Amino acid sequence: xxxxxxxxxxxxxxxxxxxxxxxxxxxxxxxxxxxxxxxxxxxxxxxxxxxxxxxxxxxxxxxxxxxxxxxxxxxxxxxxxxxxxxxxxxxxxxxxxxxxxxxxxxxxxxxxxxxxxxxxxxxxxxxxxxxxxxxxxxxxxxxxxxxxxxxxxxxxxxxxxxxxxxxxxxxxxxxxxxxxxxxxxxxxxxxxxxxxxxxxxxxxxxxxxxxxxxxxxxxxxxxxxxxxxxxxxxxxxxxxxxxxxxxxxxxxxxxxxxxxxxxxxxxxxxxxxxxxxxxxxxxxxxxxxxxxxxxxxxxxxxxxxxxxxxxxxxxxxxxxxxxxxxxxxxxxxxxxxxxxxxxxxxxxxxxxxxxxxxxxxxxxxxxxxxxxxxxxxxxxxxxxxxxxxxxxxxxxxxxxxxxxxxxxxxxxxxxxxxxxxxxxxxxxxxxxxxxxxxxxxxxxxxxxxxxxxxxxxxxxxxxxxxxxxxxxxxxxxxxxxxxxxxxxxxxxxxxxxxxxxxxxxxxxxxxxxxxxxxxxxxxxxxxxxxxxxxxxxxxxxxxxxxxxxxxxxxxxxxxxxxxxxxxxxxxxxxxxxxxxxxxxxxxxxxxxxxxxxxxxxxxxxxxxxxxxxxxxxxxxxxxxxxxxxxxxxxxxxxxxxxxxxxxxxxxxxxxxxxxxxxxxxxxxxxxxxxxxxxxxxxxxxxxxxxxxxxxxxxxxxxxxxxxxxxxx
Numbered sequence: 001x002x003x004x005x006x007x008x009x010x011x012x013x014x015x016x017x018x019x020x021x022x023x024x025x026x027x028x029x030x031x032x033x034x035x036x037x038x039x040x041x042x043x044x045x046x047x048x049x050x051x052x053x054x055x056x057x058x059x060x061x062x063x064x065x066x067x068x069x070x071x072x073x074x075x076x077x078x079x080x081x082x083x084x085x086x087x088x089x090x091x092x093x094x095x096x097x098x099x100x101x102x103x104x105x106x107x108x109x110x111x112x113x114x115x116x117x118x119x120x121x122x123x124x125x126x127x128x129x130x131x132x133x134x135x136x137x138x139x140x141x142x143x144x145x146x147x148x149x150x151x152x153x154x155x156x157x158x159x160x161x162x163x164x165x166x167x168x169x170x171x172x173x174x175x176x177x178x179x180x181x182x183x184x185x186x187x188x189x190x191x192x193x194x195x196x197x198x199x200x201x202x203x204x205x206x207x208x209x210x211x212x213x214x215x216x217x218x219x220x221x222x223x224x225x226x227x228x229x230x231x232x233x234x235x236x237x238x239x240x241x242x243x244x245x246x247x248x249x250x251x252x253x254x255x256x257x258x259x260x261x262x263x264x265x266x267x268x269x270x271x272x273x274x275x276x277x278x279x280x281x282x283x284x285x286x287x288x289x290x291x292x293x294x295x296x297x298x299x300x301x302x303x304x305x306x307x308x309x310x311x312x313x314x315x316x317x318x319x320x321x322x323x324x325x326x327x328x329x330x331x332x333x334x335x336x337x338x339x340x341x342x343x344x345x346x347x348x349x350x351x352x353x354x355x356x357x358x359x360x361x362x363x364x365x366x367x368x369x370x371x372x373x374x375x376x377x378x379x380x381x382x383x384x385x386x387x388x389x390x391x392x393x394x395x396x397x398x399x400x401x402x403x404x405x406x407x408x409x410x411x412x413x414x415x416x417x418x419x420x421x422x423x424x425x426x427x428x429x430x431x432x433x434x435x436x437x438x439x440x441x442x443x444x445x446x447x448x449x450x451x452x453x454x455x456x457x458x459x460x461x462x463x464x465x466x467x468x469x470x471x472x473x474x475x476x477x478x479x480x481x482x483x484x485x486x487x488x489x490x491x492x493x494x495x496x497x498x499x500x501x502x503x504x505x506x507x508x509x510x511x512x513x514x515x516x517x518x519x520x521x522x523x524x525x526x527x528x529x530x531x532x533x534x535x536x537x538x539x540x541x542x543x544x545x546x547x548x549x550x551x552x553x554x555x556x557x558x559x560x561x562x563x564x565x566x567x568x569x570x571x572x573x574x575x576x577x578x579x580x581x582x583x584x585x586x587x588x589x590x591x592x593x594x595x596x597x598x599x600x601x602x603x604x605x606x607x608x609x610x611x612x613x614x615x616x617x618x619x620x621x622x623x624x625x626x627x628x629x630x631x632x633x634x635x636x637x638x639x640x641x642x643x644x645x646x647x648x649x650x651x652x653x654x655x656x657x658x659x660x661x662x663x664x665x666x667x668x669x670x671x672x673x674x675x676x677x678x679x680x681x682x683x684x685x686x687x688x689x690x691x692x693x694x695x696x697x698x699x700x701x702x703x704x705x706x707x708x709x710x711x712x
Contacts, residue, residue: 022093032305040058040111083104085130212235229251258318328359335355366404369401372392434505457491538565
């Protein structure tokens, strides 16, 4: 990171990591050029230091103290622009060990080692006096003073009793010669404040003859940030008090050279020192906001370093020049959303941004078609700087097109925008029971039904890998009996919803549609939770009335009104696989259930005083699923019977006016049917339904039932 030095404009120090080594660099022109720090020629004892650039250099800890009572690891002052004090080490990289203190009195050009251990250093008398105090956990009683910018140091005692030093603070003011030391004599003693006043050291104020001129430079180059600056420094042998800081004695602008210019935006400096366009930058794009007849500043690839004060020289050559705007056909047209996404939400604003790489933006016709039957036109791109807002009322994938035309040509761009709405609920619809090796259809029902582009992830059976589809329905088969779980996950944008159902798989089973006394409809809210609860109650009533084990019975109340339910008779077998029910056993259980239902023996109490009767609904007989060829004759006979009955009904209807007896019979029969379907009490008898009217497996599979499995 960087450390800006007070008093010298454009000067920075930075630590940079190169090949896992941290090195310290310095710049005098705001980062245009960097170089390593030259190590001292000799160490503290006067022995020569063999350190050759770039393999060896001085590295500094560029950390400013957060504690106001300590000076920090590196320090500089406005009133002493040439003096820098810092801690660091000499070598190939910056280390956290073997730390020494270094000082520069010529703004970082050369350095000297002043201590072999870390010290806190304070500036007094505008930098005319440097005070150093050792960093140690032990109590001390001495400090060091330097009157010649750190070239020599004198030892002074500031207390008669050793003090654990916690911090040092210089008094505010330009002419201060007072410092305060904070600490304690022991770990149990109170804080001690020791004030040290150095005024008695000086017997006079400095006069003009006590100063000498000093010119700021960078390795001998006097022009820094486009100017030559000369400061006055107190002669090292004069021991006088400086007083108020006068700043630079003299400042003179320099003639501009290539060193005063950095590469402009989009340009990079190559090995030959020239600034050339970067691979990603198109210099002609500078004129894209320019209209024919106007002018723009055409970059030369260079820009003067900020705050540089140079004049003349190559300034004119490197400065951007006004140039007439060229007439250009539109090129590089793009249309994007303001957030960069390809999705938008139904009923909400989406902001579209039209971007043009080249072209006369002031004399360009822009036409935008949102793909939903709405289009807009603009006379120039400047009127679209904040984007184009649009609201889509429907979901889907919309083809957004933009056409740009001017007198020299045209260009177009396309954006495929996915408009969605939040998915709120997913319901998996599939049969409660199915037969082995028969195809089953599963459908994901969504709310709302139209939410945009969706991805469906299906898990069923013992599959370890999911089936991923873009359709909301799949078909599959189960090859073994038992209970199987099916899960569908629906991905809509950033949201994922899922539903899970269980389906029973058997080689064969029986089913019967159940109906109820009409009073149940008054309490039916038609919600899944109510249907699950009522299914359990109905199953319990059937078990109590018939004595059939609960494992053989499955009841599912169906959605909608009037209230109806499906009764399944299942061939349950124990976990060992033995004692499996045969088709004859299922017939016996079915006969028993139908008998009890016909005898009005199945009922339950919905609430105190509300009794609900369960009975078998009128159904067409459905044969048991059997694929053997011996039943083909029976099936043909049944088909012929149905055709004959239909023909007879047609003849009766055609000639019923000519046959009074038949007309009277039909009328009487209709009245009887009305009596049969009217509400009855528990004691009223209902028509018996023989077990041949019990629906078989094949008939049930073809019916679509949208409800959740009961007894899951």
